[in-house]
Amino acid sequence: MSAGSSGTFNNSFLFNPMAKRKVSLFIQCLVDSMFPHVGEAMVTVFDRLGIPLEYPPGQTCCGQPSFNAGYQKEARKAALHFIELFEDSEDIVCPSGSCVSMVRHDYPELFKDSPKMQERARAVGKRCYEFSEYLVDQLGVSDCGATFRRKVTYHDSCHLYRNLGIDRQPRVLLNNVKELELIEMKDSTQCCGFGGTFSINYPEISTALVDEKIKNILASGADVVCGCDMSCLMNIKGRLSRLGETVEVVHIAEILAGSEK
Amino acid sequence: MSESFYRENAKKAIADDKLQAAINLIQDRFGTGLLNLWKEKPEMDELRNRVKAAKDKNLKNLDILLAKLADSVEARGGHVFFAETAEEARLYTIELAKRRHVKMVVKGKSMLSAEIKIDQALADAGIEHWETDLGEYLVQLDKDIPSHIIAPAVHMNREHIGDLLAKRIGTPLSYDPPALTLAARKALRRKFLKADMGITGCNIAVAETGQVSLVSNEGNIRMTGTMPPIHVALMGMERVVANMQEHKDMLQLLTLGAAMQKISTYVSFNGGPVAEGCPDGPQEFHLIIIDNGRSKILADETFSEILSCIRCGACLNVCPVYGKIGGHSYNRATYSGPIGAVIEPLFNGINAQADLCKGETLCGACLKVCPVKNNIPRMLLALREKLAYGDEKWDVEQQNPLEELAFRGVGEAMVSPRLWHTGEKVVRSIMKKKPHQNDMVTAMSGPGRAWTDDRDLPPIAEKSFARLWKEKLQNRPLPAEKKEDNSGKDEGEEK
Numbered sequence: 001m002s003a004g005s006s007g008t009f010n011n012s013f014l015f016n017p018m019a020k021r022k023v024s025l026f027i028q029c030l031v032d033s034m035f036p037h038v039g040e041a042m043v044t045v046f047d048r049l050g051i052p053l054e055y056p057p058g059q060t061c062c063g064q065p066s067f068n069a070g071y072q073k074e075a076r077k078a079a080l081h082f083i084e085l086f087e088d089s090e091d092i093v094c095p096s097g098s099c100v101s102m103v104r105h106d107y108p109e110l111f112k113d114s115p116k117m118q119e120r121a122r123a124v125g126k127r128c129y130e131f132s133e134y135l136v137d138q139l140g141v142s143d144c145g146a147t148f149r150r151k152v153t154y155h156d157s158c159h160l161y162r163n164l165g166i167d168r169q170p171r172v173l174l175n176n177v178k179e180l181e182l183i184e185m186k187d188s189t190q191c192c193g194f195g196g197t198f199s200i201n202y203p204e205i206s207t208a209l210v211d212e213k214i215k216n217i218l219a220s221g222a223d224v225v226c227g228c229d230m231s232c233l234m235n236i237k238g239r240l241s242r243l244g245e246t247v248e249v250v251h252i253a254e255i256l257a258g259s260e261k
Numbered sequence: 262m263s264e265s266f267y268r269e270n271a272k273k274a275i276a277d278d279k280l281q282a283a284i285n286l287i288q289d290r291f292g293t294g295l296l297n298l299w300k301e302k303p304e305m306d307e308l309r310n311r312v313k314a315a316k317d318k319n320l321k322n323l324d325i326l327l328a329k330l331a332d333s334v335e336a337r338g339g340h341v342f343f344a345e346t347a348e349e350a351r352l353y354t355i356e357l358a359k360r361r362h363v364k365m366v367v368k369g370k371s372m373l374s375a376e377i378k379i380d381q382a383l384a385d386a387g388i389e390h391w392e393t394d395l396g397e398y399l400v401q402l403d404k405d406i407p408s409h410i411i412a413p414a415v416h417m418n419r420e421h422i423g424d425l426l427a428k429r430i431g432t433p434l435s436y437d438p439p440a441l442t443l444a445a446r447k448a449l450r451r452k453f454l455k456a457d458m459g460i461t462g463c464n465i466a467v468a469e470t471g472q473v474s475l476v477s478n479e480g481n482i483r484m485t486g487t488m489p490p491i492h493v494a495l496m497g498m499e500r501v502v503a504n505m506q507e508h509k510d511m512l513q514l515l516t517l518g519a520a521m522q523k524i525s526t527y528v529s530f531n532g533g534p535v536a537e538g539c540p541d542g543p544q545e546f547h548l549i550i551i552d553n554g555r556s557k558i559l560a561d562e563t564f565s566e567i568l569s570c571i572r573c574g575a576c577l578n579v580c581p582v583y584g585k586i587g588g589h590s591y592n593r594a595t596y597s598g599p600i601g602a603v604i605e606p607l608f609n610g611i612n613a614q615a616d617l618c619k620g621e622t623l624c625g626a627c628l629k630v631c632p633v634k635n636n637i638p639r640m641l642l643a644l645r646e647k648l649a650y651g652d653e654k655w656d657v658e659q660q661n662p663l664e665e666l667a668f669r670g671v672g673e674a675m676v677s678p679r680l681w682h683t684g685e686k687v688v689r690s691i692m693k694k695k696p697h698q699n700d701m702v703t704a705m706s707g708p709g710r711a712w713t714d715d716r717d718l719p720p721i722a723e724k725s726f727a728r729l730w731k732e733k734l735q736n737r738p739l740p741a742e743k744k745e746d747n748s749g750k751d752e753g754e755e756k
């Protein structure tokens with residue numbers, strides 16, 4: 001099978017029984033409403049790899065904003081909604097590290113007083129993957145057959161990097177994109193200053209942090225900054241735009257879906 | 262929202278280039294350094310886990326361990342006093358000083374001494390007292406407070422220090438660090454010789470041996486504990502370890518965490534007063550074991566973990582927020598940075614210190630670097646929960662009922678997709694009416710203004726992913742079918 005025609009794949013996934021699994025798309029609320037093209041890009045990548053997809057309807061938000069602001073009751077309700085929605089899914093794949101971290105690590109904590117619910121939360125959490133992690137670790141894909149003729153720097157989002165330990169996977173994928181030049185920025189794992197409601201409650205601190213991030217992005221000489229979490233990227237993009245900087249901000253799925261640029 | 266003390270001070274700190282440069286330096290060197298060390302030497306993980314487990318165990322047996330420590334100290338001829346509150350600790354110290362006609366006290370660097378506000382008590386009693394740690398001495402001369410657990414004067418640059426020493430102790434004006442250090446050293450030596458009492462903290466106390474260990478790089482703490490006739494050591498009740506093996510492990514983590522040192526220049530084992538066969542040391546040794554809110558923390562399993570803290574300051578050295586706002590912005594509390602953000606609200610009131618609970622991004626760097634892996638983000642979330650709903654046990658009043666209402670509303674929408682998408686529509690139409698530039702919204706009102714004051718905001722898309730899926734994606738031609746129409750290009754999303 002040659003899926004798509006823009007590249008050859010050196011992937012073993014075709015012989016991997018896991019590839020038979022069906023992927024349920026878990027679209028982060030921010031992607032759903034503000035960056036739907038990121039979701040579409042994911043679809044393109046999975047299609048090209050021949051992975052069957054479904055999109056369980058009724059998705060809203062994983063509850064992370066409430067959770068981080070201390071509203072655990074509300075977060076628990078959102079968690080229950082999510083668990084019910086995805087309980088029958090095989091593999092759940094999401095374009096956001098922090099949402100996956102929420103489902104995988106925080107849901108079980110939210111239900112620590114109810115062993116039965118906690119078990120359900122754990123079961124769903126175990127099957128929930130971040131996009132780049134799923135491609136590399138679960139499907140064994142390193143080359144998505146994409147081409148991207150730009151200098152790209154990669155921002156390690158906090159929860160993706162620290163809570164999920166994902167830093168190698170996106171780099172493997174980017175390094176296999178044809179004509180893409182990956183340039184590491186200084187302190188790529190330093191927080192961009194978003195922090196959910198933090199950015200609204202403490203805008204001056206948040207801005208100081210994103211400015212630090214932007215300084216490092218600009219110093220890298222890249223003309224595109226990419227990451228695996230739209231919330232951080234929205235923060236970076238919003239500040240870059242205000243500063244009149246032309247560096248482009250994209251989700252990794254957009255690069256991996258690209259065939260020519 | 263009216264601007265809090267926290268935000269006001271944060272702003273000042275952010276605008277202070279010299280402060281930013283100084284914090285940057287220490288964060289780059291020690292914070293990034295330690296993170297790299299943990300990464301490069303995964304075998305250190307075992308040591309970290311071992312110390313945490315020992316801490317856990319000791320906290321569970323704290324009463325027994327402290328009783329044993331007291332016995333051991335007394336067997337060596339020292340005195341032990343259990344102070345339930347800061348006030349009791351102050352009173353004991355001042356009364357002792359008065360009884361012994363103490364006129365001058367020298368102090369070794371101790372955050373606990375700041376926590377219990379001993380300086381004011383000494384001053385009120387008419388007792389002269391001098392900090393002997395160089396950084397603390399500078400802070401004292403400047404009538405300021407420390408801005409870092411380990412590097413109290415990190416906020417001062419050499420020009421400031423040169424001017425300060427010239428003004429306050431009359432040294433010839435110089436901005437040369439060695440010359441400045443020498444001038445301070447000279448002034449301090451005279452104080453050591455004159456002092457009637459030395460007050461130190463306590464890094465580690467060993468129950469088995471009854472000895473108190475103090476770590477320093479300047480040697481001043483050793484002199485504080487040995488030169489004056491009386492040595493008073495202030496100890497947080499969680500500082501005790503069972504035996505020398507635990508001591509060794511913890512010491513190693515402490516010096517690594519504090520300054521990436523395998524061992525500090527000085528480690529003083531204070532074993533009590535002079536005795537037959539032990540001619541060195543003070544005439545009298547007093548150990549004040551201080552609770553001051555720690556029992557209450559210990560009794561709450563959500564927060565008891567924080568008592569494992571070895572006060573190494575590493576979390577300050579990686580915290581992006583501390584890196585921007587500096588130690589003084591934390592409501593000028595004794596402890597700043599991530600450790601301060603958890604422990605100060607627990608000590609001094611969660612409502613009063615709400616900004617400390619909420620003013621972090623939850624990036625998790627503190628958890629990664631902490632030698633004993635204290636889960637500070639988890640505890641910050643627990644503090645926020647108390648502010649969100651109120652809490653009887655910790656006497657917390659709900660901080661913002663309106664905010665709760667808003668989150669409840671959003672919470673309802675989160676479980677009702679129809680409501681959720683209606684909300685999305687409403688926000689879309691509101692945002693549409695706002696000013697735009699290059700497809701970005703440039704000015705919002707309400708809470709969104711805090712965002713658009715400094716940043717642009719991407720608009721809500723015309724069609725959500727949910728809608729795109731329903732309208733086109735779910736019926737898209739699959740790759741196998743696509744092959745036939747010879748499409749090398751992908752659809753839609755590329756720019």
Ligand code: SF4
Nearest residue numbers: 570571573574576631
């Ligand atoms: S919380 Fe951890 S890193 Fe912070 S001061 Fe305590 S021991 Fe050190």
